[in-house]
Amino acid sequence: MAVVFERPKSLKETKFHYCPGCHHGIIHRLVAEVIDELKLQEKTIAILPVGCAVLGYEYFDVDCIEAAHGRAPAVATGVKRCRPETFVFTYQGDGDLASIGTAEIIHAAARGENISVIYVNNAIYGMTGGQMAPTTLLGQKTTTSPQGRKAELTGYPLRVCEMLATLQGVTYLERTSVHDPKHVRKTKKAIKEAFQVQLAGKGFALVEVLSACPTNWRMSPERALDFVKNQMINYYPLGVFKSLEEVE
Amino acid sequence: MSKVLMKGNEAIGEAAIKAGCRYFFGYPITPQSELPEYLSWRLPEVGGVFLQAESEVAAINMVYGAAATGVRVMTSSSSPGISLKQEGISYLAGAELPCLIINIMRGGPGLGGIQPSQSDYFQATKGGGHGDYRLIVLAPASVQEIADLVKKGFDLADHYRMPALLLGDGMLGQMMEPVDFGTETSGDKFDHAWATTGKQGREHTNIINSLYLKPEELEAHNRRLEKKYLEIMKQETMAEQYLTEDAEVVIAAYGMTARITKAAVDMARREGIKAGVFRPITLWPFPQRELNEATQKAQVVLTVEMSLGQMVEDVQLALKGRLPVEFYGRVGGMVPTAEEVLNEVKKIVKRYQEAM
Numbered sequence: 001m002a003v004v005f006e007r008p009k010s011l012k013e014t015k016f017h018y019c020p021g022c023h024h025g026i027i028h029r030l031v032a033e034v035i036d037e038l039k040l041q042e043k044t045i046a047i048l049p050v051g052c053a054v055l056g057y058e059y060f061d062v063d064c065i066e067a068a069h070g071r072a073p074a075v076a077t078g079v080k081r082c083r084p085e086t087f088v089f090t091y092q093g094d095g096d097l098a099s100i101g102t103a104e105i106i107h108a109a110a111r112g113e114n115i116s117v118i119y120v121n122n123a124i125y126g127m128t129g130g131q132m133a134p135t136t137l138l139g140q141k142t143t144t145s146p147q148g149r150k151a152e153l154t155g156y157p158l159r160v161c162e163m164l165a166t167l168q169g170v171t172y173l174e175r176t177s178v179h180d181p182k183h184v185r186k187t188k189k190a191i192k193e194a195f196q197v198q199l200a201g202k203g204f205a206l207v208e209v210l211s212a213c214p215t216n217w218r219m220s221p222e223r224a225l226d227f228v229k230n231q232m233i234n235y236y237p238l239g240v241f242k243s244l245e246e247v248e
Numbered sequence: 249m250s251k252v253l254m255k256g257n258e259a260i261g262e263a264a265i266k267a268g269c270r271y272f273f274g275y276p277i278t279p280q281s282e283l284p285e286y287l288s289w290r291l292p293e294v295g296g297v298f299l300q301a302e303s304e305v306a307a308i309n310m311v312y313g314a315a316a317t318g319v320r321v322m323t324s325s326s327s328p329g330i331s332l333k334q335e336g337i338s339y340l341a342g343a344e345l346p347c348l349i350i351n352i353m354r355g356g357p358g359l360g361g362i363q364p365s366q367s368d369y370f371q372a373t374k375g376g377g378h379g380d381y382r383l384i385v386l387a388p389a390s391v392q393e394i395a396d397l398v399k400k401g402f403d404l405a406d407h408y409r410m411p412a413l414l415l416g417d418g419m420l421g422q423m424m425e426p427v428d429f430g431t432e433t434s435g436d437k438f439d440h441a442w443a444t445t446g447k448q449g450r451e452h453t454n455i456i457n458s459l460y461l462k463p464e465e466l467e468a469h470n471r472r473l474e475k476k477y478l479e480i481m482k483q484e485t486m487a488e489q490y491l492t493e494d495a496e497v498v499i500a501a502y503g504m505t506a507r508i509t510k511a512a513v514d515m516a517r518r519e520g521i522k523a524g525v526f527r528p529i530t531l532w533p534f535p536q537r538e539l540n541e542a543t544q545k546a547q548v549v550l551t552v553e554m555s556l557g558q559m560v561e562d563v564q565l566a567l568k569g570r571l572p573v574e575f576y577g578r579v580g581g582m583v584p585t586a587e588e589v590l591n592e593v594k595k596i597v598k599r600y601q602e603a604m
């Protein structure tokens with residue numbers, strides 16, 4: 001019997017702990033598939049965040065470093081500067097990257113560090129039980145914005161791709177989503193593109209993936225897909241914000 | 249090798265290079281900036297990397313990443329910057345990563361001042377960051393000792409797989425003295441099989457981590473660290489004794505303050521007072537046994553620090569009430585003079601005269 005679908009080599013045989021309908025699992029798989037396809041497993045060092053993906057080192061079958069909350073881009077910088085021959089990526093949530101770790105991500109990008117960043121934006125703090133994130137949409141209810149996020153009190157959601165696009169050090173920026181198969185395929189393509197930027201020594205690349213957190217959004221997995229499609233993409237438009245051709 | 253005349257801060261940089269360190273991440277702050285400035289041209293010369301980070305928080309996390317790959321790496325700062333590094337230091341300790349951290353202390357709290365101080369003793373030796381962890385803390389008192397202790401610090405860090413901290417003050421950083429860097433070494437002789445370098449054919453993945461969600465596992469991890477710390481307390485204490493054999497007053501002081509107290513002891517001896525100096529070189533582990541040996545003939549111990557009294561607590565703990573412990577401190581960047589210390593010694597002698 002021919003095998004038509006199997007576990008990517010770069011994923012261990014450990015069951016994900018993610019909630020039903022969570023997109024972290026899909027995104028892990030895409031990252032692992034790209035690592036396999038580009039034959040990077042033996043030279044990859046993954047930097048994991050503090051957030052729901054903190055246990056990534058139990059899933060990715062590559063060398064892994066668990067970073068402090070938000071500091072993954074600085075850790076990745078240390079790794080890549082000492083071992084330029086390795087392939088280094090960070091995997092970070094929106095609380096990790098866009099709140100506590102804004103300084104680290106902006107300066108890694110501005111320096112044009114030759115690293116790849118997978119930025120998983122689910123507009124909420126998943127791991128700590130659904131508090132407001134800097135990416136939480138206006139009106140969105142969280143455990144720390146029970147009446148819905150109000151601009152007068154907490155300002156406006158942060159658009160990371162748009163912000164980083166202003167930096168000269170950045171080579172590749174794309175925002176994608178995984179709410180349907182078509183967009184899953186597009187996301188994989190974007191991740192591959194980003195990884196190839198690093199392999200070519202062309203500098204900083206980031207893929208922002210809009211992602212569902214049905215548990216803390218208090219939605220069924222199905223309704224969560226609708227929220228991504230109809231609410232999140234509205235505020236966070238998909239697309240390529242910067243690419244290699246533009247830079248060259 | 250012959251001696252060269254060098255500033256303390258620059259000697260730290262050169263000693264690191266001689267110890268095989270090729271990576272430095274830091275953020276500017278007075279009074280240690282000569283060190284990153286020196287390394288910014290010297291490291292590229294030897295094929296290394298100097299990177300000025302966006303903050304001390306980023307710098308220590310770059311160190312965390314670099315150390316994870318098994319290379320010798322260093323960062324440096326002064327008091328307020330070291331406060332910012334505490335999160336990363338705790339992670340380095342938790343993940344058992346070796347590195348050398350330099351703190352050229354200035355006065356605090358808050359922004360404080362830029363003049364010499366020893367007010368970060370607690371922070372260095374009692375934690376600073378969160379969690380049950382220790383740092384190996386080395387306190388040089390001359391430019392030559394800087395060179396020796398930088399090398400020693402890297403070796404201890406590699407041997408025990410933990411961060412080491414060199415604690416100096418602005419005076420030590422700024423002063424020029426002749427120094428011999430000795431032979432070049434490296435970290436190559438230490439086992440780095442644990443390092444994250446990419447699997448490179450390995451069956452298992454290497455993981456650098458400090459997260460243990462199961463309490464049984466975290467306790468076991470803490471116990472493993474404890475075992476290491478107890479071993480260090482037994483094996484690695486260092487101290488210098490100056491005229492302590494017959495001393496009735498022993499002054500306990502570290503770093504530059506110890507040098508000042510030596511001058512005070514010389515003056516006291518000329519006046520017939522039997523005084524001596526006990527200088528801890530490792531602040532953690534604190535040389536408890538050595539202090540007790542050095543105070544066999546003593547009636548009283550005087551601790552002198554550029555702080556409101558921090559190391560004095562370790563002196564008391566070490567003596568366990570066997571001797572009275574007096575304290576004299578200057579703060580805020582004020583440096584005690586030998587005359588001041590001599591005065592203190594005389595006052596104490598008067599107070600304890602009967603016993604002497």
Ligand SMILES: Cc1ncc(C[n+]2csc(CCOP(=O)(O)OP(=O)(O)O)c2C)c(N)n1
Nearest residue numbers: 050051052069093094095096124125126127
């Ligand atoms: C210094 C520090 N502050 C706060 C926390 C608590 N904390 C853990 S995860 C997290 C937010 C995670 O949210 P996000 O990055 O969006 O990832 P997600 O869990 O949604 O995937 C916070 C605040 C921490 N671990 N460390």
Ligand code: SF4
Nearest residue numbers: 018019022052126213
């Ligand atoms: S809490 Fe949210 S982000 Fe975390 S695993 Fe569950 S669904 Fe995913």
